[in-house]
Amino acid sequence: MTNSRVDALDDGWLRPRPSRREYRADVILAIVIFALSLGSLELYDSAGFYPDPAPPWLGVIMVFLQSGCLAWRRRFPVWVLIVSAVVFMGVQILQVPEVLFSNIAFFIAMYTVGAWSGHRRRAMVSRVIVIVAMFVWLFSALLGTAFAQAVADMDVVGSVTPALAIGLVTVVQNLLYFGGAYYFGNRAWTAARERAALQDRTDQLAEERERTAAQAVSLERLRIARELHDVVAHHVSVMGVQAGAARRVLQRDPQQAAESLSAIESSAREAVDELHRMLTTLRDDSSPSGDASGPADEPSTHGVEQLHDLLDDARSAGLAAQLTVVGEPRPLSALVSITLYRVVQEAITNAIKHAGTSAAIDVRLRYRDLSVEVEVTDSGGTPKRGAGQGSGLGIVGMRERLSAVGGTLEAGPRTRGGYLVRADIPAGAAPATATTTLTESGAR
Numbered sequence: 001m002t003n004s005r006v007d008a009l010d011d012g013w014l015r016p017r018p019s020r021r022e023y024r025a026d027v028i029l030a031i032v033i034f035a036l037s038l039g040s041l042e043l044y045d046s047a048g049f050y051p052d053p054a055p056p057w058l059g060v061i062m063v064f065l066q067s068g069c070l071a072w073r074r075r076f077p078v079w080v081l082i083v084s085a086v087v088f089m090g091v092q093i094l095q096v097p098e099v100l101f102s103n104i105a106f107f108i109a110m111y112t113v114g115a116w117s118g119h120r121r122r123a124m125v126s127r128v129i130v131i132v133a134m135f136v137w138l139f140s141a142l143l144g145t146a147f148a149q150a151v152a153d154m155d156v157v158g159s160v161t162p163a164l165a166i167g168l169v170t171v172v173q174n175l176l177y178f179g180g181a182y183y184f185g186n187r188a189w190t191a192a193r194e195r196a197a198l199q200d201r202t203d204q205l206a207e208e209r210e211r212t213a214a215q216a217v218s219l220e221r222l223r224i225a226r227e228l229h230d231v232v233a234h235h236v237s238v239m240g241v242q243a244g245a246a247r248r249v250l251q252r253d254p255q256q257a258a259e260s261l262s263a264i265e266s267s268a269r270e271a272v273d274e275l276h277r278m279l280t281t282l283r284d285d286s287s288p289s290g291d292a293s294g295p296a297d298e299p300s301t302h303g304v305e306q307l308h309d310l311l312d313d314a315r316s317a318g319l320a321a322q323l324t325v326v327g328e329p330r331p332l333s334a335l336v337s338i339t340l341y342r343v344v345q346e347a348i349t350n351a352i353k354h355a356g357t358s359a360a361i362d363v364r365l366r367y368r369d370l371s372v373e374v375e376v377t378d379s380g381g382t383p384k385r386g387a388g389q390g391s392g393l394g395i396v397g398m399r400e401r402l403s404a405v406g407g408t409l410e411a412g413p414r415t416r417g418g419y420l421v422r423a424d425i426p427a428g429a430a431p432a433t434a435t436t437t438l439t440e441s442g443a444r
Helices: 020-046 056-072 077-093 100-116 120-153 162-249 254-283 304-316 334-354 393-404
Strands: 320-326 360-367 371-378 408-413 419-426 438-440
Touching: 020 056, 020 100, 056 077, 056 100, 077 100, 077 120, 100 120, 100 162, 120 162, 162 254, 254 304, 304 320, 304 334, 304 360, 334 360, 334 371, 334 393, 334 419, 393 408, 393 419
Parallel strands: 320 360, 408 438
Antiparallel strands: 360 371, 371 419, 408 419
């Protein structure tokens, strides 16, 4: 916290320094107390409060010191209390005819130590010392004469002697006076600390809301980017292969070229349909992209049931592709099913892009007791001209999808050639229940 007083003896909280406006308020308070003290001084003197009062000039100096020190009460609270206590005793000893505003100024000085002193132990010790000194002084200097006079001149008219009654009243008055200044000063400090803690929590909540909103925007951008990649990349790759095949056989085998063009048309239509479904979902306010059951990460209706169609597309592009299902098939949640489908789709897209149409693709879907696993391998081949190393966004997308269902991903070149993609998802997986473990070598 900037602009704060060092508080080595407290619990770590630093109260901000008073503002310029609060410093000006202290100066105004000192001026007002001084002006009122002058009026009170005149009234007490006119009423003959003391038989032999101090000279007027001395009274003015004393009330000036008593009220003037309040201008620095929040800058130097302990020193202001000491000065105020000394002047307060001087006013009584010198018989300055002013009691009311001297008491008020002394009360404010003691209150300020509790409310503003950064060193809490010093604040407590200084106030206790002043209070003890005041009680000792009051009983020794002021009450001695009063008690003696009361014993000499007054008879007992109640249950206690006049001297004892005066003493008890004086004790109660001073206990209330000093106890009130001590308590309210500490309470002001505690209230300021509570307000600061509340403001700090409010700021933290505001920052957390901003971070959450930024994360939500980022996640939504990633989700849209992943969907666009999955929808476009596969179909564009297939269409590119089909277009190349049609170009090569256009002269010698028009029928084969027509079939390739028909496959291009089908892939384009399917890509447009998926894009339309995705955009419809994004525009539909009644179907948010996430709810309590997990992220609605997929506008498509594809799943493991459409893996055969996916491999048919690969075969139409000229690849040798086969699907093997191991274990007893069982119903899967829509999120798990589309995740498996997208992993296979991305793996086939990568095989077409990097291994070419000469590669053989083997897809194995295994239903285990505790998980569902899909494994996609290609035999390697001759990459298409200009294929390059790849950006690795496909692997990133698969990792994000599996992370949403607590799955693991293994992706990398095989020792005997080709490429392996293996995804494993726990049975009954819920969204975002685990951290995805990714082993990568050679991003595609």
